[in-house]
Amino acid sequence: MITCGVVGLGQMGRGIARRLDQAGVLVAAQDANAQAVDAAALSPGVHTDVLSAEVLLFVVPSTADIDHFLAEAPLRNGQVIIDLTTSHPDDSAALAERLATQGCAYVDAAMTGGAAGADAGKLTLMMGGAPEVIARIDPVLQQIAQQRFHMGSVGAGHAMKLVHNLILHSAFMATCEGLTLAQKAGLDVARAVDVLNAGNARSFVTEVRFPRDILSGTMNARSRISNLEKDLGLARQFAQALDGPACYTNLTHRLLHQAVTQGAGETDFSHLFEMSGPLTKEVDNAGR
Known part of the structure; x- marks a missing residue:
């Protein structure tokens, strides 16, 4: 079983975290707003140490926010970062390059479908990244997205x-x-x-x-x-x-x-x- 952590529990992140929780793959979730964590109403076993997960899904305002979060993070070789933001492709490429030096993979998986789609697990994802990485995380993506389009290399999704x-x-x-x-x-x-x-x-x-x-x-x-x-x-x-x-x-x-x-x-x-x-x-x- 792939373990997942979600960062960002706003309108979109809350629904995504719940879907992963229901699928039994969510081990950690966090948000800067404690009220957002409470509102997500996740299982009691879900903790806040997202860096312990194999796959980290970021549902935050921008790639720059992800970069800031991970700047001092003790990432492990083989972890996968899924960027669900709407951001500029240049930012995607820069972050992917930095993560690669740490042995981590990156996928920009921009989403559409709104909060209702996130709640229902029926998002559409536009993805950029290595085919083998996307294939590896597809069991996770299936829980949150009904349609998934691999558009090309890193940045193509954004x-x-x-x-x-x-x-x-x-x-x-x-x-x-x-x-x-x-x-x-x-x-x-x-x-x-x-x-x-x-x-x-x-x-x-x-x-x-x-x-x-x-x-x-x-x-x-x-x-x-x-x-x-x-x-x-x-x-x-x-x-x-x-x-x-x-x-x-x-x-x-x-x-x-x-x-x-x-x-x-x-x-x-x-x-x-x-x-x-x-x-x-x-x-x-x-x-x-």
């Missing part, structure tokens, strides 16, 4: 996640804008979403996000606006380094940055629907 998120978040903001216009035109927003889902404009945003998290009135997408802003900031850096197209990436980042600047960074991002009109006007005016 690169794919940046592409994924720039498309997803840009589509969300475009949908917010379109449905705001529908509302202003006197159309029923729920009915407008039904039309989108019956036509070619359908997406995860219209099929799941709006009905479940916004139109239901729950306003709980289980992630903050600041998280989206961070992701699009990384996507901008990624696009600039590749001298690639970034029109929609840049615009979406400006909208999200405007929301954060206004003090809404800690607000659940479902509220971007009601904020869409004012944000768009401000960004439009600033660009003229």
Whole structure:
């Protein structure tokens, strides 16, 4: 049996830790916030010495946080570090190189599926790393992810996640804008979403996000606006380094940055629907 430790028990990490706990492979879990540890409600035998595990899964804000955590850590030869963050591929490569000098393997396994997917063990992973390492840890990954895509060498998973998120978040903001216009035109927003889902404009945003998290009135997408802003900031850096197209990436980042600047960074991002009109006007005016 492969033993696992989880670092980071927030919205995503809590669900991941529980799934591994239920599978009988979680031996340790920790979070800087003691309340997060309590809220995870893990088995009594799960301790906090994550470095004792063979496989360490990090569900923290960034690869830089992992690097900081491991800087003074007494790692053992053969341990595997799974980086479940959304980070820049350059950071992935740098950390992997340092860990290799300690005899440890590294896999960037960027995830999508949200907190609900983590709770259900139905995440999708985009992975970068050595095929033999990914094959070794697959029994662990099966417990948390329904779909797992090996995209290439170290950094490929994080690169794919940046592409994924720039498309997803840009589509969300475009949908917010379109449905705001529908509302202003006197159309029923729920009915407008039904039309989108019956036509070619359908997406995860219209099929799941709006009905479940916004139109239901729950306003709980289980992630903050600041998280989206961070992701699009990384996507901008990624696009600039590749001298690639970034029109929609840049615009979406400006909208999200405007929301954060206004003090809404800690607000659940479902509220971007009601904020869409004012944000768009401000960004439009600033660009003229």
